[in-house]
Amino acid sequence: MPLNLDIVGVESDPVERSWTSKDSLIYALGIGAGTEELAFTTENSAGVEQQVFPTYAVLLAQSTGHRLGDFDPAMLVHAEQAFELHRPLTPAGALRTTATVTGVFDKGAAALVVIEAKAVDPTTGEPVVTTRSSLYIRGEGGFGGDRGPKDQWTLPDRAPDHKLTYATRPEQALIYRLSGDRNPLHSDPTFAARAGFDRPILHGLCTYGITGRALLHGIAGSDPARFVRMSGRFTAPVFPGESLTISVWRGDGIDFLFRTTKDDGTVVIDRGVAGIAE
Structure with missing residues (x-):
């Protein structure tokens, strides 16, 4: 069958997930953190309390409770990702x-599926994180539906207020996959070749996590409690070993606009917004 349009507005069954201090540390290493970030990469450094990168929220609050329909999964691309934290993540816990x-939009040659997930503390019911993911499914458009809303993001007509460059390692995807995404596109050269790449590509959410790590240290004083929200659109793949430059502009209120590029200028995350509390 084609996409199941009847699922719009239907809430999934709840999914519970727990994580340990070790899981938080592995995620930190997976997005490139190292010896200069011991608060995120160790749990037993003298005088240092373990903290968690805010972008880990997008993995912890994932839910796969909907059947979207029958289509070739190779046609599905992660298009956008956003999250809002209602409180900082703890090194270990459960959600x-x-x-x-919330919507299935007709893009002509493709469909755009937007999913909102709400994660709460399973003991108290207190909200912890809300995420929004957009999936672009090629070949599933043309059903006559709404094309979807347009955002108001505009690239500022001035030099960035901050420019942050972070390297990735050749083995970055092999570490990041230990946080849960074992898609061989990111590890198996033969599989990557079938998908049209000459070598495995980095996970999009790893690029997203590295971008969030740069923003945390660059404009939030390395304080996860100040990091309220983040959103961005994936526009091009990254290969492990490439460097990422995050250009940041001060926006309205607590918001900063950002764009992530590779060394050759290719934009890999566009239309970025990060909410950083004072």
Whole structure:
């Protein structure tokens, strides 16, 4: 069958996920953190309390409770990702997550599926994180639906207020995959070749995490409690070993606009917004 349009507005069954201090440390290493970030990469350094990168929220609050329909999964691309934290993440804990497909939009040659997930503390019911993911599914458009809303993001007509460059390592994807995404596109050269790449590519959410790590240290004083939200659109793949430059502009209120590029200028995350509390 084609995409299941009847799932719009239907809440999934709850999914519970727990994580340990070790899981938080592995995620930190997976997005490139190292010896200069011991608060995120160790749990037993003298005088240092373990902290968690805010972008880990997008993995902890994932939910797969909806059947979107029958289509070739190779046609699905992660298009956009956003999250809002209602409190900082703890090094270990648990979440109960429900997800709702908030829209299926007709892009002509493709469909755009938007999913919102809400994760709460399973003991108290207190909100912890809300995420929004957009999936672009090629070949599934043309059903006559709404094309979807347009955002108001505009590239500032001035030099960036901050420019942050972070390297990735050749083995970056092999470490990041230990946080849960074992798609061989990111590890198996034969599989990557079938997908049209001459070598495995970096996970999009790893690029997203490295971008968030740069923003945390560059404009939030390395304080996860100040990091309120982040959103961005994936526009091009990254290969492990390439460097990423995050250009940042001060926006309105607590918001900063950003764009992530490779050394050759290719934009890999566009239309970025990060909310950083004072």
